[in-house]
Amino acid sequence: MSKKMNLKRSLLGSTLAAAVLGFVTVSVTSLQAQTRPSDRANPPSQNYPSLPSTDIVGAAPAQSAQSAPVHSEAPVPAPEPARVAPVAAAAPQTAAPATAGSQFRSNLYTVDKTLVSSTQVGGEYQYRLRVTALENITNISVVEHLPEGLQFVGAEPEAKVSGNDLRWNWDAQSKGEVRDLLVTVRPQTEGNFVTSSSVCVDPVVVLPLFAGSPKLEIVKTGPATAELGDDVPFRITVRNTGTAIAHQVVVTDTLPDGLTSSSNLTTEVGDLPPGQSRDITVVAKASKGGELTNVASATFAEGQPVQARSVLNIVESRLGITKTGTPRTYIFKNATYQVVVRNEGNTTISNVTVTDDLPKGTSVVQTDPATEARGGRLTWTIPSLAAGQAQSYTVVLTNINPGDTVNGATATGSAITGKTLTARAEARTEWEGAPGVRTEIVDTVDPVRVGQTTTYEIQITNQGTFKPVNGQIKVTLSEQLRPISTGGDSQGTIDGQTVTFPDVLLDPRRGTKLRIEAQGVKPGSGRARLEFMSSFLDEPVIKDESTFVY
Structure with missing residues (x-):
């Protein structure tokens, strides 16, 4: 009984997270593992909680616990005693080697030791030491102590070897990160071998601090072309693409000569948080042609101004049309019209x-x-009409009805600005029925003696059926006759040998x-000449009436 107690006391000196390797015919009733003190002074107390039990794994047949030889290290004092749970006795077995392991857990990290492969004396055994960070930790130090009789073969990653101690160090390990250390050893003799691990870390307390900076971006958009005299809308967008608030943001739109606006050209945006933007609309009127550059700028308290440019081409798109034609003609005759379409602007239509x-x-x-x-319409198309270019069209019409007609021509086209251009011209034609006028002059007494009188009866008749006829009537007497008086539908004016009647307007089929009363004043062959002139005549109609004076 005292022998078993001595064995337990000798195993209490085992260090943190012990893993026991069993070989050949070794069997123990119990094994305890306790924390090995760290090389670092005053580590946090939470790094050293209680350790669980440790299993013994071997391949030899089981023997009684009283006869089993045990090899163990001398105990190493720990800063604080750790409570160790007893290990259950290994059950008798003849099976192949099984995986054994132990674990250490704190609120900062865990350490797991697991047997990976085993064989027999002189063969290679491999086990894994796994460090898992539960929080961010730094200055990680792992020391693995091998007992006597257990030869070190290799480690992955490579360890610094000092006697029976293997050492690994790394700077930091993030929360959730896992580090595996594989150790390969070779037992030289039969027995139980206890490897011990010391793991020491420094906790990390993180306070996230972020320092951002604002960054402005400005974009100005508008049409590429606009018509002279049109209202042109521009859109200005200022955006904070940085990571901090842009304070006291002011947007200014500078219009060039040729653009005027009643809009507010300076906008105080104020503070603009990251990722946010502000849209501003400016409407300007184009008062000058040519290429104009419009500049918008944005300033803020933390940085330099930013600018955006918009280039606008002011054009003058104008479509013109003229139409001329026969102003007056007769029915059943032809009237000719000339239509001319012209690009009067400075861009292609x-x-x-x-x-x-x-x-x-x-x-x-x-x-x-x-x-x-x-459908009572003539149509032509022009695919493209360059600036200054013209196209002519000729139309010949006839009409069967008298009266006035208005012939209208229209031209439409598309400007490069998308604007629809329209022009219209008209030509008026008076269609007349062919006039027919009959003129008559007859003397009532012929021959006539000197001193006696004769009367000339005059009749003018509009023989046409469509429109009135205007006319001027004049009668001239030869020297054998002298006008004395006038009468009839109107009174004439006697001036020497000439008698003139007022202008007359003769309705169709009317007259x-x-x-005129005349006196014979000189013997001879006298003559009265009637002249009728109208607007439709190129020259007067002349009728003569002879009267013999004796």
Whole structure:
């Protein structure tokens, strides 16, 4: 009984996290493991809790506990005694070697020792020492002590060897990180061998500190082209792409000569947190053509200003059209019209469509370029019309109805700004029915003696059926006759040998009757000449009436 107690006391000196390797025919009733003191002065007390039991693993047949020889190290004093749980006696067995292990746990880390492979005396045994960080730790030191009779073969990673001690050191280990140390040994004799491990760490208390900095980014967008005189919208976006608040942010839009605006050009954004942005809209009117550069800038308290530029091309897109034609003609005759479409701007106009609306009652005689009328309309297309370029069209119409007609032509096209351009021109034509006027002058007495009188009866008749006819009437007497008086539908004016009647307007199928009384004053063949002039005539209609004076 005292022999068993002595064996237990000799094993109480085992160090932290002991793993026991059993060989051949060794058997013990119990084995205790206790904490081995650290080489570092005054380590935290929480690094040294109680250790669990340690198993003995071997391949030899079981013997009684009283006859089993035991090899153990002398106990090493620990800073604080650790409570050790007893190890149950190994059951008799003949099976192959099994894995054995032990564990040490603190609130900062755990240490696990596990037998990986075993054989017999003279063969290689391998076990693993695993350190798992439960928190962030630093200055990790592991010392593995091998007892006498257990030859060191190798370690992975490589260890510093000093006598029977193996040493590993590393600077830090993050929470959750695992470090494995593989040790290979060779037993020289039969017996129980107890390896001991000392693990010492420094805890790390972390206080996260972050120092950010603001960074502004500014973007200015707007149309690439705009029409002269149009309102042009610009969008300014200022964004904090940094990691700290940008304070006292101010956005300023500087308009070039040629752009004017009633918008607020300076905006106080204030504080702009990281990742946030602010949009600002500025509307400017284009008052000058050409390429204009618009600059927007943003300032803030912590850094240098940032700028963004927007280049705008101010163009003048203008489509023009003219139409001329026959102002007056007769029905059943032709009227010719000329349509000219011209790009009066400084940019190309695309997809130009030209239409000519035919007046009611007219019909197409000819077009150039040739096209057909559809739905009372002529249509031509121009794919592209360069600045200053023109295109002409000729249209010949006829009409069967008298009256005035208005012939309108329209041109539409697309500017490079997307704006739809439209122009329209008209030509007016007066279609007249062909006039027919009959003029008559007859003397009532012929021949006439000197001193006697004769009367000339005049009748002017509009034989047309479509419109009134205007006219001027004049009668001239030869020297054998002298006008005395006038009469009829209107009174004439006598001036020497000439009689003039007021202008007349003769409705269709209507006429006027006039009268001139003349006296024979000189023997001979006298003559009265009637002249009728109208706006539709190129020259007067002349009728003569002879009267013999004796």
